[in-house]
Amino acid sequence: MADLFDTSTRDPNAAAAGPRPLADRLRPRRLSEVIGQSHVLSPEGPLGAMLAAKSLSSLILWGPPGVGKTTIARLLAAETDLAFVQISAIFTGVPDLKKVFESARIRRQNGQGTLLFVDEIHRFNKAQQDGFLPHMEDGTILLVGATTENPSFELNAALLSRAQVIILERLSLVDLELMAQRAEKELGRALPLKGEAREAMLEMADGDGRALLNLIEQAAAWKTDHPLSRDELSKRLMRRAARYDKSGDEHYNLISALHKSVRGSDPDAALYWFCRMLEGGEDPRFLARRLTRMAVEDIGLADPQAHDVCLACWQTYERLGSPEGELALANAVVYLALAPKSNGVYVAYKAARAAARETGSQMPPRHILNAPTRLMKDVGYGAGYAYDHDAEDGFSGQDYFPEGMKRPVFYAPPERGFERELRKRVDYFAKLRVKRQGG
Structure with a gap:
């Protein structure tokens, strides 16, 4: 009996008698037909280099929806003569995973490896992700995971250390236009759209090839006696919602x-x-x-x-x-x-926090400590304190850092905006401090 999850033994033309979505009909049959992603598929790219060396490693394909993650995984299996098995983390539980691993083990004993493609791999919890590790290490499976989320946040470090992350990019307008031309060739007719409407449709797809093919399929079914304008198109099609996850x-x-x-x-x-x-x-x-x-x-x-x-x-x-x-x-x-920009206080704050951590046990100098009791006065609290309002220019120039600590400079205001004035004040007091302490 064929593996429930194994798609390598299924007849690709089995559903030919029924209607097939345009996206399925246009699915590339070899990697050279994949639109976009040349930065990873070219001979100089990571996947191109792996295939040339006949050494494919486990992968995490990270990218937005509709950029070819499933297609690339399927074609990688074909290029390397591996059985292609596809599962989704949304619908697959632990018992299902055990069946997949056992089938892959049997397949390996019979001389064939398995490329296990896991869609939405970030949906698996930590324990489930850990379950892949021994089967990756002993060669039972070559894992290719697909995710729209940042792997650094969503996948275990142990899993990431055993797989190379491949970043796939949203499709450009040039890529989408090439896809539209392929679709027209498959349909056998041009889309009933004026140039501006065609551009609007490509923009509606928002870099998602699957979304574009769905829009094209709708437009191709329209009965119209003239090419539609941008306004006419917008009345018939809704713009695809922008991809945005408030917590992702x-x-x-x-x-x-x-x-x-x-x-x-x-x-x-x-x-x-x-x-x-x-x-x-x-x-x-x-x-x-x-x-x-x-x-x-x-x-x-x-x-x-x-x-x-x-x-x-x-x-x-x-x-x-x-x-x-x-x-x-x-x-x-x-x-x-x-507004004029300055991170002067921000930099000073971070430097002061670092200094506070390093010298956190040092006492303030005694001359600036209050002495509410006779004992405190006897040990020198408050002795020698200069009241600034009584000093010339209202500035005594005394040292307020812990005794023995070299005076640091945290705040250095730049010559921008209001801090130009503050710079003058900093320099003014610095000169007075030297004068007072020197006297």
Whole structure:
């Protein structure tokens, strides 16, 4: 009896009598037919090099939906004469895995290896992931896992150490156009679309080849006596929802893009990523919090008002709610992007924290300690303290660091924004300190 999960023995034309989706009909038969992913499939790429050396290792294919993960895995098995077995982590339990491993063991005894393709491998828990390790190590299976999530966060270190991560990229508009041309050839007719509508359809797919073929299949079935315009297309097709997981990899990618665009003083890019997150369903309160963080981390005292602007816009959002309140946050985005940038205090804070950890047991100098009891006075607490208001220029120049600790310099304000003025003050007090201590 054939293995329940083994697709290597099935007749690819078994379903020929029934309707086959366009995506299935256009599935490449060899790696050279795969659209996109040349960075890994070319002779210089990691997969191309492995095949040329006839030494394929276990792999984790990481990339967005519809970029060819399943197809590449299937073709790798064909190129290396391995039986192709496909399972999904969503529908496969421990008893099923045991059957798969036992079938692979028997197959190996009969002289054939097994490429086990695990879709959505990040859905397996830690114990299930550990279950693959002995079978990978003894050669029973060659594992190819597919995931849309960052393997660093979702897969065990032990599993990652035994597999090479291959990053697949979303398909470009050029790749999608080539796929559309192949589809038209398979269908035997051109799509009933004007040039602008065709471009709009490619954009709707958002880098997902499977999504594009589904759109093409819909468009090809339309009965129309003229090529459709962009507006006519948009009435018949809904734009594919942007890929965004508020708790996953895309969440962190987009907030990183927003933060770096603000830091890079690019208001247009900052607004774009801000809106991408809103369109994906991000909580505006999370964005308000992160904007406030940007104000204190990347602008700081170069523009002290930036912090107040963020808090005011955050409060305005809380009062207005959505969708009107998002405009207040957009104001904060633009203000932060155009504000002078400084991480002077941020750098000083981290350096001071490091110094505090290293010298955390040292006492303050006695002259700045209060002496509420006679004993404290007798041991020198408060002795020699100079009251700054009584000193010339209101500055005594005394040392406030622990005795014996070399005076460090943490805060070095740059010549930007309001910190130009603070720089003058730092230099002023530094000169006075030298003068007072020298006297």
